[in-house]
Amino acid sequence: MLYESSPVAIAIFAAFVLSVVGLSFYLGRKGQSAKGYYAAHGEIHWFVNGIAFAGDYLSAASFLGICGMIAFNGYDGFLYSIGFLAGWIVALFVIAEPIKALGKFTFADALDSRFNSRGIKLAVAISTLVVSIFYLIPQMVGAGDLIVPLLGLPHTVGVILVGVAVTMIVVTAGMVSTTWVQFIKGSLLVFFCGILAAMILNRGLVVGVGPAANLTPQVRTVTPDGTVLIDGQPQSKDHDLRPVGTLKALPDRYAGKTATGPLRPLEYLAALEDSTIVTWSSKNHSDAAGTHTTYSPVERKGSDLLKPGGYFKGLSTGKLADRLDFASLMLALFCGTASLPHILIRYYTVKDAAAARKSTVVGIAAIGAFYVLTLYLGLGAMTSGALDPTSTNMAAPLLAKSFSTTLFAIISAIAFTTVLGTVSGLIMAGSGAVAHDLVENVFGIPMTDHEKVRCGKIAAVGLGIIAMVLGVLFRSFNVSFLVGWAFNIAASANLPALVMLLFWPRTTKQGIVAAVTIGMLSSLAWILMSADTFEKVYGWSREASIVPFSQPGLVTIPLGFLVLVVVSLLTSPAPVVRRHG
Amino acid sequence: MSAHESRSESLKLAPAATASSRIGLGLFWIYVLLYAGFMALVLFRPDLLSRRPFGGVNLAIAYGMGLIAGAFLLAIIYMAACRAVEGGGPPRS
Numbered sequence: 001m002l003y004e005s006s007p008v009a010i011a012i013f014a015a016f017v018l019s020v021v022g023l024s025f026y027l028g029r030k031g032q033s034a035k036g037y038y039a040a041h042g043e044i045h046w047f048v049n050g051i052a053f054a055g056d057y058l059s060a061a062s063f064l065g066i067c068g069m070i071a072f073n074g075y076d077g078f079l080y081s082i083g084f085l086a087g088w089i090v091a092l093f094v095i096a097e098p099i100k101a102l103g104k105f106t107f108a109d110a111l112d113s114r115f116n117s118r119g120i121k122l123a124v125a126i127s128t129l130v131v132s133i134f135y136l137i138p139q140m141v142g143a144g145d146l147i148v149p150l151l152g153l154p155h156t157v158g159v160i161l162v163g164v165a166v167t168m169i170v171v172t173a174g175m176v177s178t179t180w181v182q183f184i185k186g187s188l189l190v191f192f193c194g195i196l197a198a199m200i201l202n203r204g205l206v207v208g209v210g211p212a213a214n215l216t217p218q219v220r221t222v223t224p225d226g227t228v229l230i231d232g233q234p235q236s237k238d239h240d241l242r243p244v245g246t247l248k249a250l251p252d253r254y255a256g257k258t259a260t261g262p263l264r265p266l267e268y269l270a271a272l273e274d275s276t277i278v279t280w281s282s283k284n285h286s287d288a289a290g291t292h293t294t295y296s297p298v299e300r301k302g303s304d305l306l307k308p309g310g311y312f313k314g315l316s317t318g319k320l321a322d323r324l325d326f327a328s329l330m331l332a333l334f335c336g337t338a339s340l341p342h343i344l345i346r347y348y349t350v351k352d353a354a355a356a357r358k359s360t361v362v363g364i365a366a367i368g369a370f371y372v373l374t375l376y377l378g379l380g381a382m383t384s385g386a387l388d389p390t391s392t393n394m395a396a397p398l399l400a401k402s403f404s405t406t407l408f409a410i411i412s413a414i415a416f417t418t419v420l421g422t423v424s425g426l427i428m429a430g431s432g433a434v435a436h437d438l439v440e441n442v443f444g445i446p447m448t449d450h451e452k453v454r455c456g457k458i459a460a461v462g463l464g465i466i467a468m469v470l471g472v473l474f475r476s477f478n479v480s481f482l483v484g485w486a487f488n489i490a491a492s493a494n495l496p497a498l499v500m501l502l503f504w505p506r507t508t509k510q511g512i513v514a515a516v517t518i519g520m521l522s523s524l525a526w527i528l529m530s531a532d533t534f535e536k537v538y539g540w541s542r543e544a545s546i547v548p549f550s551q552p553g554l555v556t557i558p559l560g561f562l563v564l565v566v567v568s569l570l571t572s573p574a575p576v577v578r579r580h581g
Numbered sequence: 582m583s584a585h586e587s588r589s590e591s592l593k594l595a596p597a598a599t600a601s602s603r604i605g606l607g608l609f610w611i612y613v614l615l616y617a618g619f620m621a622l623v624l625f626r627p628d629l630l631s632r633r634p635f636g637g638v639n640l641a642i643a644y645g646m647g648l649i650a651g652a653f654l655l656a657i658i659y660m661a662a663c664r665a666v667e668g669g670g671p672p673r674s
Binding site: 075085086089090092093267273303308309330354358360368371372375 | 599609619637646
């Protein structure tokens with residue numbers, strides 16, 4: 001669909017970006033020492049840190065991706081919400097306090113706290129960079145994708161805009177400014193999603209009218225010269241794809257009515273379950289005239305959309321490989337959160353273990369509230385009659401547009417700023433890995449406090465440039481893959497080493513190096529050999545894949561634990577026998 | 582540091598072996614059971630998730646929201662328990 005840029009969206013976005021960059025310059029004097037730059041002096045209040053956790057964690061994938069997946073496929077998008085939130089249980093109950101006690105600036109500090117090993121620092125620094133870059137790419141691509149319809153600017157401009165803004169935020173005051181940007185973003189995101197959910201409930205369910213009620217199939221053709229045709233005619237403002245996603249019939253108890261009126265949260269879900277909804281499926285085929293995508297309406301019961309199996313088809317077909325694939329994804333989501341370097345370094349910004357614990361609880365409250373709201377946002381979008389059949393990512397902004405253009409502008413600007421918060425955290429984590437872990441500890445280059453900060457800033461600029469280049473290069477890449485990759489690699493490489501270091505006294509430095517290296521490489525290799533990658537990245541047949549399912553976590557996370565145990569036992573000193581008495 | 586001391590150092594109790602971490606681990610396993618129960622239903626008995634035992638809302642939504650609310654509830658319990666342990670001195674054996 002074609003979009004008109006909104007001057008209000010541009011104004012709100014510009015105001016936000018200028019405000020946070022201005023704030024970063026104001027806070028700049030607080031990031032002049034290494035402790036200030038990398039850990040905000042450990043002086044961030046636990047409540048601010050908790051909301052900043054939400055700002056750091058709730059990326060474009062969470063906001064746009066989950067809403068879109070629920071809007072187009074029903075309940076299965078909510079499974080992502082459940083998995084993403086469950087990961088915080090590992091962070092709170094297993095990781096939070098020990099990592100605060102063991103570390104200083106980076107994740108490598110914690111893993112190396114008992115050993116002083118260059119091998120550990122090198123392996124963990126590389127793992128941090130790999131995970132951060134895999135997480136960075138979808139954020140940057142997402143920024144570019146958003147800016148085209150929302151602000152009417154080219155994709156590359158969106159990528160550069162985010163890259164420059166984030167680099168400025170990180171370089172001016174490091175973790176201090178990053179924290180405040182994430183705090184502001186987290187607050188705005190949860191607050192405005194709450195407002196949007198309240199408006200959905202107040203509107204209730206309405207039987208579709210207008211263009212979205214037209215259920216004739218639509219065909220979008222991209223000709224070999226790049227021209228886009230809609231139903232055989234050139235695409236224009238007056239001849240475009242119709243918006244989709246409508247309610248066809250209300251439950252019997254609303255017989256004779258076309259709208260339910262305001263509903264309470266559980267009433268809304270119950271009424272939707274008894275309604276009839278029209279979703280749209282798409283099918284591609286190519287010929288000499290171009291690539292044709294046919295969008296066709298599918299009438300479905302609400303009760304079918306509100307149970308698992310709409311997106312993860314294997315749950316309904318019962319194929320073992322599909323079930324294992326799903327179980328593997330949910331395991332990676334559960335284990336991945338507490339292994340993401342940009343999340344872990346946030347524990348160094350508070351003063352002690354108790355503050356780390358309290359900030360995680362605040363984070364769980366904010367993130368949990370947000371994920372509950374995603375269900376209402378996704379279902380509200382599903383029946384809003386405003387969905388773009390070509391883009392699941394636009395579901396939340398278009399839902400807002402179905403209420404008012406001002407709300408659309410606000411939600412669009414917030415969607416864009418979700419990228420700023422997450423990318424700044426990722427660049428901060430990468431900057432620490434390069435300057436503190438690699439340059440100072442692995443290469444052994446001695447640095448004064450001032451030089452450590454300067455090195456971190458140079459690394460941040462370098463990472464910002466890399467992020468912009470990758471965001472442009474990967475613009476046509478399926479971004480959801482990369483988020484899944486980042487979680488799987490983080491969980492496979494980092495979690496076994498971290499958990500065993502904390503809970504198994506016989507863990508050795510060789511065991512940690514082996515677990516991080518094997519976990520990272522095995523998960524990467526599995527992903528590159530998976531059926532999903534074969535089909536959607538290489539364009540090859542799924543059947544040619546040599547691994548039984550696409551998500552590696554079910555195999556590579558236990559493999560990381562196994563490698564650590566075996567190598568530690570092989571390299572462990574003999575137990576010391578103590579005499580008592 | 583002698584080789585003997587080095588070995589003793591490497592075999593010390595891990596840092597997480599504290600009262601609050603024991604509480605945390607207990608709550609962690611409770612949540613793991615809840616999460617695993619949900620996964621088992623999704624994977625092996627999805628038909629049960631279509632049932633509507635709670636005011637018209639099906640079990641898939643009720644259990645999913647319960648997991649999110651449960652995470653927050655356990656977090657609050659953890660906070661309170663840690664405060665009691667830390668405020669009341671070392672736990673009695």
